Amino acid sequence: MYLRIWEYEVAPDAVERFTVAYAADGDWARLFARSEGFLGTELFRDTDTGVRFATIDRWRDEADWVAFLRRWEEAYRALDRSLAPLTRGQALLLQGTSPGR
Template sequence: MWIRVWEYDVRPSARAAFEQAYGPEGAWAQLFSTSEGFRGTELFVSSTRPDRYLTVDRFVDARAWDEFLAANGEAYQRLDAETEHLTAGERELAVGDVV
């Protein structure tokens, strides 16, 4: 299994919209699901900071991710721009095979 883990600082007024867009049934998961190699998205909220979230996007392998991005790069960039206002910051924490 290959994963991407991101951490987000979400604007307090945008928490509901963020959860909708980034959750397992949200716009990001819907876009990723166009890849046969996509295996799901998980969304976590911090127990100590309600404005901090983690997403874990799972693909069968790095090749599936690369193929998804090659086929959907423009849609990915468009959705990223559409959801940018929901966060005050974001960081990629991990990417690669689960060990």
């Protein structure tokens, strides 16, 4: 399994819209689901701040992620641009597989 883990700081007035867009059935998941090998996404909210979130996107393997991006890069970039105003910052924390795989 190939994972991509992101961290976000969300504008306080955008938390509701963010949680809808980044949820397991949200905008990102629907886009990813267009491609074979997408296994799902999870959204986590920091209980201390309420505006810090993490997502975990799961793919069967890295080749499936690369194939998705090659096929859907324009839609991926457009969605990223449209949702950018919801966040104050974001960082890719990890992309990879379990050791030994």
